[in-house]
Amino acid sequence: MAFTVEMVRLSLEKLNVLIEEKREYLTDLDSAIGDADHGINMNRGMKHIIEKIRGKEYSDFGGIFRDAAMTIMSAVGGSAGPLFGTFFMKIGQKLIGKSEVSIEELAVAMQDGLDGIMFLGRSGVGDKTMIDAIAPAVEALRENSSDGDSAAWNKAVIAAELGMKGTIPMLSRRGRSSYLGERSIGHQDPGATTSYYLISCFRDASVEG
């Protein structure tokens, strides 16, 4: 088994549906420590991505990830646009010209995406951001890739969920929530929550189809 371009399309379709469903929840999380627009912005961004990729033929990962990246950057703005955009862009650049890769190769490309987020956001693990969900998921995917695709994906989803929940006791050091200082403690990070949804949609698309 392997990871294919069609799985990327399916993942994004699933993510679009899930974000639509969780729109209010994400906005509530954001109103506690941010500016109450994360759900609205991600919902708008995902809708634009789906409009862009639906019915379009892609011969490699580079094309579909580039379209997703450029679309979310121009449709969302704020921090989420450039950060998720960079994640998709770097993965696509790593896998350019390929239409099917092993989970191990995908994990390496996702590490590139994660590095891009860290560089652009000048941020790392433990700052109460999306990185706290993505970093453990990428690590789990890489370390468990020899156990078979579905085992690796399941572990990645669990790692992302733990990472997301792990942001609750953290003190925010990046983004608008950082202005709250101590008052940011006790709230789950909305960006980490969306990132968990993203990882779980990739898992569902790859394992369940």
Next chain:
Amino acid sequence: MKKLINKIDDVVAEALKGLSAAHSDTVRAIPESRVVVRASSSSPKVVLISGGGSGHEPLHCGFVGYGMLDAACAGEIFTSPTPDQICSAVHEVNGGRGVLFLVKNYSGDIMNFKIAREILEGEGVDVESVVICDDVSVTDSTWTVGRRGVGGTVFIEKIAGAYAETGASLNDVKSLADRVNANVRTMGAALTSCTVPAVGRPTFGLGDDEIELGIGIHGEPGRARVKMSSSAEIVEYIAGAVVDDLPFRPGDEVAVLVNGMGGTPLIELYIVYNDLKQFLGGRGIKIGRNLVGSYITSLDMQGVSITLLRLDNQMKELWDHPVRTPALCMWR
């Protein structure tokens, strides 16, 4: 929520159309990219481009025109503009002598301008940027995002804009903007929250007898929540924090901005200015130039911010340089 709007999704686009219709002699809006540019192009000069989330009007689009900005990009309410907006603003006004981005220090603005800069440099455009960070209510450290860009933005756009008009080089305009940024400090206080149209309810709760000291322009929390008091006492707290931060010293000559947050009437801003003049007089600080009005707002928030800039001769001369924009017009 009671607001004079039609559709929530159309708030920014319709406001830009209205701005350019009302000031067609000065500015032109490009609705599809939500960019506002000067109505007529000037002689080749360094171009100044700013932008940010909407909801702070007249900042930034109201400051496009002779003597200030060449273009401004309007994001959604309180959401940074996107790299393609910023690039199209540059394509529209670039005169080949370089581009200076004036960016308020918020994570989203920094990232979107950074990506735009990379794209433009790839096209061979000369780009520099200045990150504005004048809010003393935020602790500055390498572990945090750093200080927010607030009222000082108006002074930087005015003074750097005037300098660019004189034909100064990109490096010179950038160093001057950096110098203004290093000498300007601001703090604000909110009497009420703002209400974001798409959310429909106040961003934060504040009791009838409470105020938030050190508020940000998006309703971010400040240093302390205290009981409402007199204008003179509020001025003493916020101007005191501003003066102590730089610090401003006896004998300094300053430009001051007494800025309304959007929902505060001008009569109250003049009371604040009167209190500020007395307060600064007591500290031996002379007001050389002033601006009183609502220039960088937070939608319908009631409140005020006080900005002090330590002036030098060059800044004073450039302050007096003519400016003609929708929101700031001094012509002599």
